[in-house]
Amino acid sequence: MATVVGGGGSGNAGGADDQSSVPIRQPVIARPPRPRRTGPELASTPLVVRRREEEETVVTFPSLVWKEFLAGLGAFIFLLVVSIQVNAPLLQRANTAITPNPAKAPWYFLGLQELLERFPPVMAGVAFPSFVIIFMILTPYLDRNPSRRPQDRKVAIALFTIYLCLAVSFVVIGVFFRGLAFNWDWTRILGHPGVKPPV
């Protein structure tokens, strides 16, 4: 896809005028000239790689690698700080005779548990998830709209946003608003009316 057109790095004296006199190095679509960096190593024409789209490209090393390094470092420091401050939960040793109340699945499955509260098990536990997974895999084949611009994809974006909102709210409900026996319970978050929350 990318074609190498420029030479450079060889230290020839041609330098800057090279660009204008040799037709092959002319971009197809005129672009504002890049600001020339100066310095001994950059005196010659830099290696130029052009994509068909004639979009400006940059070398991945070091610019992208550097960004990735910073992102990774940031994430690591963040997690390290969290891990020093907050301990992962560890309750009593497992006891199959004592069922905790409420018994909850891990948070990312609480959406499913919420569905199970509301629909017959075959629907909630099997039909819905299978449908979501299959529909997801098929999405690129079903969506025949070739445009990637948000203005042209209102329906797709609306549908996906509804799906995301539903999924997130079910998880939020499961985590924060389901109390004993997985019953709805405002007081977990809001406290009891008239009673000061224990601090």
Add this chain to the structure above:
Amino acid sequence: MSARPTEGNPLRAFASQVWGSIFRHGLPTTDKVAARTALTNFFLHIHPVRVKKSAIRVSYTLCLGGLSFFLFILLTISGLFLMFYYIPSVDQAYQNIKDLQFVATFGLVIRNLHRWAAHGMVITVWLHMARVFYQGAYKPPREFNWAIGTFLLLITLLLSFSGYLLPWDQLAVWAITVGTNMAKYAPIAGPYTRYLLLGGRNVGQGALIRFYVLHVVALPLIGFILMVIHFWRVRKDGFTGGL
């Protein structure tokens, strides 16, 4: 880089030879050197030599795919440390976790790191999927990579879920009991699936060893292979870039 004046100092000459044998190219002084460095370095060659400028704006990918991968690596490393202490037996597992928390040096932090990174990865993978959708990056020619991504999402959830059981505390056992009860509802295969997953009718030793093997070997391996294909396809299909 080889032109460095090292004559006269045998130690520097030797050091320079060793360095040069490992890193073929020096720091990128020109684009060409940078390109060669990326091409000849195993860890860097996962990148294309050049990318569209618009594609690597942080605001475009939000680093989410990359962060998911980073968390996966972090989980692998921290998980490896946990494995030195953890024995997947209903009699010992809980005590092992207690020892990690209170006896082993840095055990607590490593355990916390593993746990929070796992939650984090579930979140970043979801967000990554959302960003891919909103940018229409699943459209041809990337339909198949979206499908691979779907399986990666499932693997991520299953990895997290299988790990949940291992501390063998009340939270673990009952979350897995609730979780696997959902499998029971599938028309014919349901009860069998649950039995297969738990190696019995209840969450016991059979379930613990199965979840352990899934968690430390099978799922990470499948996930890693899928990621390799995922990254390969990102390169071969070209990265979408600005809208």
